Amino acid sequence: MATVSNELILNADEVIQRATDRGESDFLINKKKEALELIENIDMPKPDKTNIKRWDFFTMSEPVVDSSVYNSLEELPESVKALLDIENTKNIYVQHNNTPAYLQIDEKLKDKGVIIENIVEATHNHPELVEKYFMQDGVKVDENKLTAFHTAMLNGGLFVYVPKDVHIEDPVQMVLLHDDEKASLINHVLIVADKGSEITYVENYLSNVEETKEQINIVSEVLALDNAKVTYGAVDVLAEGMTGYINRRGIASDDATIDWALGLMNDSNVINDNTTYLMGDRSNSDLKTVTIGRGQQIQNVTTQIIHYGKDSNAHILKHGVMKDSATSIFNGVGYIKHGGTRADAQQESRILMLSDRARGDANPILLIDEDDVTAGHAASVGRVDPLQLFYLMSRGISQEEAERLVIHGFLDPVVKALPIESVKRQLKEIIEMKILSK
Amino acid sequence: MTSVLEIKNLHVEIDGKKILKGVDLTLKQGEIHAVMGPNGTGKSTLAQAIMGHPRYEVTQGEVILDGEDVLEMEVDERSKAGLFLGMQYPSEISGVTTSDFLRSAINAQREEGDEINLMQFIKKLDKNMEYLEIDQDMATRYLNEGFSGGEKKRNEILQLMMLEPKFGILDEIDSGLDIDALKVVSKGINKLRGEQFGSLIITHYQRLLNYISPDFVHVMMRGKIVKSGGKELAERLEAEGYDWIKEELGIDDVTVESDVN
Numbered sequence: 001m002a003t004v005s006n007e008l009i010l011n012a013d014e015v016i017q018r019a020t021d022r023g024e025s026d027f028l029i030n031k032k033k034e035a036l037e038l039i040e041n042i043d044m045p046k047p048d049k050t051n052i053k054r055w056d057f058f059t060m061s062e063p064v065v066d067s068s069v070y071n072s073l074e075e076l077p078e079s080v081k082a083l084l085d086i087e088n089t090k091n092i093y094v095q096h097n098n099t100p101a102y103l104q105i106d107e108k109l110k111d112k113g114v115i116i117e118n119i120v121e122a123t124h125n126h127p128e129l130v131e132k133y134f135m136q137d138g139v140k141v142d143e144n145k146l147t148a149f150h151t152a153m154l155n156g157g158l159f160v161y162v163p164k165d166v167h168i169e170d171p172v173q174m175v176l177l178h179d180d181e182k183a184s185l186i187n188h189v190l191i192v193a194d195k196g197s198e199i200t201y202v203e204n205y206l207s208n209v210e211e212t213k214e215q216i217n218i219v220s221e222v223l224a225l226d227n228a229k230v231t232y233g234a235v236d237v238l239a240e241g242m243t244g245y246i247n248r249r250g251i252a253s254d255d256a257t258i259d260w261a262l263g264l265m266n267d268s269n270v271i272n273d274n275t276t277y278l279m280g281d282r283s284n285s286d287l288k289t290v291t292i293g294r295g296q297q298i299q300n301v302t303t304q305i306i307h308y309g310k311d312s313n314a315h316i317l318k319h320g321v322m323k324d325s326a327t328s329i330f331n332g333v334g335y336i337k338h339g340g341t342r343a344d345a346q347q348e349s350r351i352l353m354l355s356d357r358a359r360g361d362a363n364p365i366l367l368i369d370e371d372d373v374t375a376g377h378a379a380s381v382g383r384v385d386p387l388q389l390f391y392l393m394s395r396g397i398s399q400e401e402a403e404r405l406v407i408h409g410f411l412d413p414v415v416k417a418l419p420i421e422s423v424k425r426q427l428k429e430i431i432e433m434k435i436l437s438k
Numbered sequence: 439m440t441s442v443l444e445i446k447n448l449h450v451e452i453d454g455k456k457i458l459k460g461v462d463l464t465l466k467q468g469e470i471h472a473v474m475g476p477n478g479t480g481k482s483t484l485a486q487a488i489m490g491h492p493r494y495e496v497t498q499g500e501v502i503l504d505g506e507d508v509l510e511m512e513v514d515e516r517s518k519a520g521l522f523l524g525m526q527y528p529s530e531i532s533g534v535t536t537s538d539f540l541r542s543a544i545n546a547q548r549e550e551g552d553e554i555n556l557m558q559f560i561k562k563l564d565k566n567m568e569y570l571e572i573d574q575d576m577a578t579r580y581l582n583e584g585f586s587g588g589e590k591k592r593n594e595i596l597q598l599m600m601l602e603p604k605f606g607i608l609d610e611i612d613s614g615l616d617i618d619a620l621k622v623v624s625k626g627i628n629k630l631r632g633e634q635f636g637s638l639i640i641t642h643y644q645r646l647l648n649y650i651s652p653d654f655v656h657v658m659m660r661g662k663i664v665k666s667g668g669k670e671l672a673e674r675l676e677a678e679g680y681d682w683i684k685e686e687l688g689i690d691d692v693t694v695e696s697d698v699n
């Protein structure tokens with residue numbers, strides 16, 4: 001099963017045998033077969049300006065690890081409880097490594113037909129929905145070698161379906177606790193917001209292991225059908241030493257909105273791809289990401305919003321702080337296709353460098369195949385402004401505290417956009433810890 | 439005890455260019471000094487050098503606060519020692535609200551473990567904001583970001599009132615203010631006026647001094663104080679301009695560049 005270094009060596013029969021033994025659905029097994037047949041002949045993704053030739057995206061100790069389940073929120077480890085507003089949490093799915101470990105859904109939502117379920121089970125229980133949307137319009141199995149690998153090795157995730165015109169008031173939260181050094185997270189999240197529906201979803205990926213050489217291969221697909229609204233928050237805090245491929249994809253139909261607030265706080269090397277297709281007329285996407293790089297970490301944060309629909313609006317805001325010898329490449333693409341009349345594509349990328357050894361690169365790209373549009377971009381890579389420090393220090397604030405304020409302030413526009421207070425607090429604490437770490 | 443801030447023979451350069459060429463000035467708590475002079479004569483440089491702006495290099499002279507060498511202190515230590523500079527161009531600090539910033543600043547002035555209690559802080563902030571006729575929402579706006587010129591100046595005075603320093607150095611706190619705003623800002627400064635507060639008010643208009651009556655007036659030209667007097671000096675400047683001083687000194691150009699020595 002396991003593979004060696006950066007070369008992919010998969011034993012297809014064994015993968016399928018294991019999936020069959022675990023009772024996975026025919027649909028999923030067939031998808032896995034399809035991926036395994038394709039995988040040799042498709043290329044790796046090519047993240048602009050980051051060379052991933054020597055990254056190991058394939059080595060996994062185990063295809064799936066079994067971990068304990070929880071019978072109540074009270075049983076959760078403290079690190080997970082800290083992410084929740086326990087008294088007010090209504091809708092939550094906890095995954096312990098690869099094991100669905102706890103699920104709680106507001107009864108009222110069940111009555112309305114809302115589905116919140118582990119993705120593997122959902123392929124059994126809701127084939128009509130899952131088969132219609134799973135890796136169809138969003139991320140394709142054969143998009144690249146890593147999406148094919150994802151399909152073949154999928155070992156966890158969540159399916160959420162919001163029926164027509166249902167507004168979910170309380171957020172739906174997923175917490176993935178990663179505390180087994182042998183666990184790789186090949187996780188798939190599929191959110192389908194049917195016409196006129198609304199959902200706020202927040203996910204937390206949290207490692208409680210210091211360092212491990214396992215895989216993060218996450219694909220999220222968000223489909224907002226006509227007039228639906230999805231607010232998607234994420235805080236990723238996965239361990240050093242892992243290799244990450246994180247692909248979050250949105251598809252917005254007519255009058256639909258998909259807003260993203262992503263706290264990319266992993267300590268591993270990661271390729272982040274966050275692409276939203278504004279297929280529909282008057283569709284919108286507001287995308288905010290924040291990241292901190294430290295140590296030797298290399299991150300590529302590619303955000304794209306692609307406009308097909310008329311009067312579609314996109315706003316990208318990316319802020320990053322680079323410490324130590326970290327490297328961060330920010331690629332921001334606003335692409336207005338022919339027919340996207342009166343589309344508006346705006347983006348802003350800012351990188352704050354805290355060390356001479358760190359590298360930061362912000363590349364805004366506008367591709368426009370239509371005449372009647374508006375578009376704009378701003379990008380900067382810079383250091384903490386000495387005049388800002390002087391100003392703050394002239395009020396008695398120490399240099400260290402002044403730097404801390406400026407850095408928090410720099411990241412605040414994104415932190416503020418996260419929908420759940422406890423998650424916002426967690427992100428602030430992680431930022432604090434990362435800034436202060438030596 | 440009455441605190442004393444002494445500036446002795448202060449010489450300051452920026453990027454190797456001589457700007458201040460020997461400034462002497464003594465400020466006592468309870469006194470209000472006005473420093474006047476045309477543009478480009480070194481007034482802001484004096485203020486920035488006292489506070490420790492990183493680009494201004496003191497090449498000669500001393501700044502002493504109650505016997506302590508201010509020039510040896512870090513910028514934050516100068517503040518904690520009781521100095522405050524209301525800046526001509528305050529920085530914008532994105533993402534940091536005025537209220538969070540003020541709390542950090544107040545706590546920085548206090549001992550660890552003696553932080554201001556939140557209710558006390560809010561009360562004090564509300565009171566001062568009301569006094570300065572500042573909109574409530576400024577507390578939650580990012581510090582100086584998107585503020586109008588007048589809002590920035592009011593915010594500087596708000597900070598002054600919150601921090602209650604021994605000495606407030608106010609650099610063109612009046613520029614760009616309409617008459618109503620000027621009155622409000624003056625009201626704030628006058629509120630602090632008393633035995634526990636000394637101020638150095640830098641301006642090139644006399645009009646601020648209609649609202650804040652100075653005890654001493656100094657005129658700066660070519661990087662030096664060239665004339666000192668009482669309130670009547672400001673009145674004469676208002677009436678006659680600076681030409682008579684230039685004549686007295688026998689100079690045409692008042693800027694620091696003109697004096698190559």
Ligand SMILES: Nc1ncnc2c1ncn2[C@@H]1O[C@H](COP(=O)(O)OP(=O)(O)O)[C@@H](O)[C@H]1O
Nearest residue numbers: 452457476477478479480481482483484693694
């Ligand atoms: N940041 C700076 N860089 C270069 N020169 C400066 C700078 N600040 C001030 N100067 C020089 O010092 C002179 C005095 O400036 P300043 O102290 O700001 O004068 P004032 O406040 O009286 O208008 C200016 O005319 C300018 O030539």
Ligand SMILES: [Mg+2]
Nearest residue numbers: 481482526610
């Ligand atoms: Mg000036």
